[in-house]
Amino acid sequence: MLWRSIVGKLWMTINVMVAVVLMILGLFLLEYIDIAFTNAGDVKRLFIYICIIGFLLTTFFAFFLSTKITQPLIELKKAANKITEGDYETRVLIRSRDELGDLANSFNQMSERLKQTIKDLRHEKEHLGSILRSMSDAVITLDADGGIMMTNPQGDRLVQEWRSIAWDDEEGHTPEPLRALFESVLTESREMTSKIYVQNDVFSVVMTPLYSNEVIRGAVAVLRDITEEEKLDKLREDFVANVSHELRTPLAMLQGYSEALLDDIAGSYEERKELAQVINDESMRMGRLVKNLLDLARMETGNFEMSCETVHVQEIVARTVRKFSVYAKERGIELSGTAEDDLLLECADEDRLEQVLTNLVDNALRHTQEGKQIFVRASLSELQQEKAVLIEVEDQGAGIPKEDLAYIFERFYKADKARTRGKNSGTGLGLAIVKNIIDSHDGQIQVQSTTGEGTTFSITIPCRSRKREKAKT
Numbered sequence: 001m002l003w004r005s006i007v008g009k010l011w012m013t014i015n016v017m018v019a020v021v022l023m024i025l026g027l028f029l030l031e032y033i034d035i036a037f038t039n040a041g042d043v044k045r046l047f048i049y050i051c052i053i054g055f056l057l058t059t060f061f062a063f064f065l066s067t068k069i070t071q072p073l074i075e076l077k078k079a080a081n082k083i084t085e086g087d088y089e090t091r092v093l094i095r096s097r098d099e100l101g102d103l104a105n106s107f108n109q110m111s112e113r114l115k116q117t118i119k120d121l122r123h124e125k126e127h128l129g130s131i132l133r134s135m136s137d138a139v140i141t142l143d144a145d146g147g148i149m150m151t152n153p154q155g156d157r158l159v160q161e162w163r164s165i166a167w168d169d170e171e172g173h174t175p176e177p178l179r180a181l182f183e184s185v186l187t188e189s190r191e192m193t194s195k196i197y198v199q200n201d202v203f204s205v206v207m208t209p210l211y212s213n214e215v216i217r218g219a220v221a222v223l224r225d226i227t228e229e230e231k232l233d234k235l236r237e238d239f240v241a242n243v244s245h246e247l248r249t250p251l252a253m254l255q256g257y258s259e260a261l262l263d264d265i266a267g268s269y270e271e272r273k274e275l276a277q278v279i280n281d282e283s284m285r286m287g288r289l290v291k292n293l294l295d296l297a298r299m300e301t302g303n304f305e306m307s308c309e310t311v312h313v314q315e316i317v318a319r320t321v322r323k324f325s326v327y328a329k330e331r332g333i334e335l336s337g338t339a340e341d342d343l344l345l346e347c348a349d350e351d352r353l354e355q356v357l358t359n360l361v362d363n364a365l366r367h368t369q370e371g372k373q374i375f376v377r378a379s380l381s382e383l384q385q386e387k388a389v390l391i392e393v394e395d396q397g398a399g400i401p402k403e404d405l406a407y408i409f410e411r412f413y414k415a416d417k418a419r420t421r422g423k424n425s426g427t428g429l430g431l432a433i434v435k436n437i438i439d440s441h442d443g444q445i446q447v448q449s450t451t452g453e454g455t456t457f458s459i460t461i462p463c464r465s466r467k468r469e470k471a472k473t
Contacts, residue, residue: 018054072100076107088115138203138223144216146174146182158223162198178205178221185209185219195226202230247289250282257282295433306349306440313343313378313389316350320357321376324365332370335361339378343389345441346464352437353461357393359430360457364395367455372396383444387463394456400449408447409435 075092082090090111092104132139132152140159141150151159162175174182177196185192191208207221257275321337328335345353357376364374374395381390400408411432438445443461 018051018058069100072096072104076104079107079111083111083114088118136224138225140175140178140221140223141210141218142174142178142182142221143218144186146179148173149218155223165199177203178207181205181207182219182221186216189216196223200227201225202227243289243293247286250286253282254279254286289429293429306352306437308347309350311345311348311350311353313345313391314339314341316354316357317376317378317391320354320361323358324361328365328374331365331368333365333368334373335365335376336373337376340380343378343380344463345389345461348441348461349437353441356434356437356459357391359434360393363430364393364397364455368395368397372454381460383460383462388443388460389463391459391461392456394454396454399451399453400447400455401451402449405447405449409445 072092072095079090079092088111091108094101094104094108135152135154138155138158139150139152140148140155143149148159159175162177165176177198181192181194181196185207186209189209191206193204193206196203196205202225204224204226205221207219209216210218210220257279261272261275261279317337317339321335324335361374361376368374372395375392377390377392377394379390381388409431411429435445438459438461441461443459445460446458447455448458449455
């Protein structure tokens with residue numbers, strides 16, 4: 001609209017001013033013209049012509065101003081609209097060196113700096129986004145109301161997992177595990193750290209408040225999954241406690257019996273020999289414990305060397321049965337072993353497999369009563385649709401309680417908690433070593449047991465261990 005523009009308003013103002021001036025002149029001069037001039041009509045017509053010419057001149061002046069002032073301003077407005085829409089390449093043509101030219105030049109400089117600023121901000125945003133995406137920790141940003149504003153991929157995955165749990169969370173609001181910590185951060189206005197437990201997972205959380213003009217506008221939480229670290233810490237604590245527990249009794253016995261010898265309490269040669277025998281048995285037991293601990297540590301760290309050679313399973317079974325036959329006969333236990341002919345493991349460690357059978361048969365003998373039987377069997381089987389050897393050690397002993405079956409391969413775990421310590425007491429590491437040896441052969445070990453009827457350990461080892469053959473080559 002013409003009257004809404006600067007030029008239109010200026011044109012209307014000039015016209016009004018000219019009209020007012022002419023009207024005032026007309027009111028005062030009309031009578032004078034009629035009296036002073038004989039040709040008054042001609043003078044009045046001249047006055048009208050002057051008014052028309054004045055109107056035309058103001059109109060011409062308005063269009064002139066439109067070209068010099070309004071048009072550059074319209075171009076500036078269009079350019080500003082384009083910049084608002086995101087076109088930062090927009091520039092204004094400088095038409096003069098006056099104030100409008102300076103304005104156009106300043107606008108172009110502003111546009112260039114704005115373009116560079118937006119470019120820098122976009123670069124920083126991409127850089128920050130790359131850092132967040134590459135972080136292994138989860139990052140969750142919350143607004144002042146607890147709504148989730150931003151997450152990195154790990155944080156988004158974590159939030160989705162938490163939302164799958166039956167909580168009363170609303171979509172987009174603070175996840176239940178973070179709610180208490182978030183409220184504490186807002187209340188105390190400081191960074192806080194905590195551990196949160198979600199089902200079987202443990203997370204370390206660092207939450208920091210976000211400020212805007214000294215007003216808290218939200219918080220950012222960084223979460224690290226420390227489940228494995230917690231398990232390792234617990235395992236370490238249990239390991240120290242178990243080792244201390246296992247060593248306490250033999251050390252106490254060594255100290256007590258050695259003091260008895262030093263104090264010459266034993267009155268006869270037989271008594272001294274008996275004390276020395278106890279000391280020897282306990283020191284041997286401590287030696288076995290230390291050896292088993294070293295073996296187990298090397299296995300679990302991958303520093304345990306195992307050979308890769310062809311193994312005749314029938315020979316291992318025969319040697320193991322022969323090794324324990326005398327001891328079994330003394331205990332009144334029938335020990336027998338059978339194996340199919342030509343059972344070969346193409347890449348296995350014969351000594352370690354014999355150690356496995358030795359541990360299992362020794363366990364069976366220690367928990368089988370007189371008059372019972374122990375069987376060692378080896379036969380052809382399959383593992384993951386490949387040819388394998390199945391070795392079973394079955395006893396008719398006391399059996400293992402059902403609730404203990406899931407834990408018997410853990411270090412220091414003893415299903416028979418009532419048995420006394422002594423020469424027949426184990427270290428609680430034998431089955432853990434057995435499982436590690438079988439795992440190193442790409443095999444599987446399973447156990448079935450019925451309390452009061454007996455236990456059967458089943459070992460399945462592939463005839464060709466691809467992983468171990470590859471390691472050998």
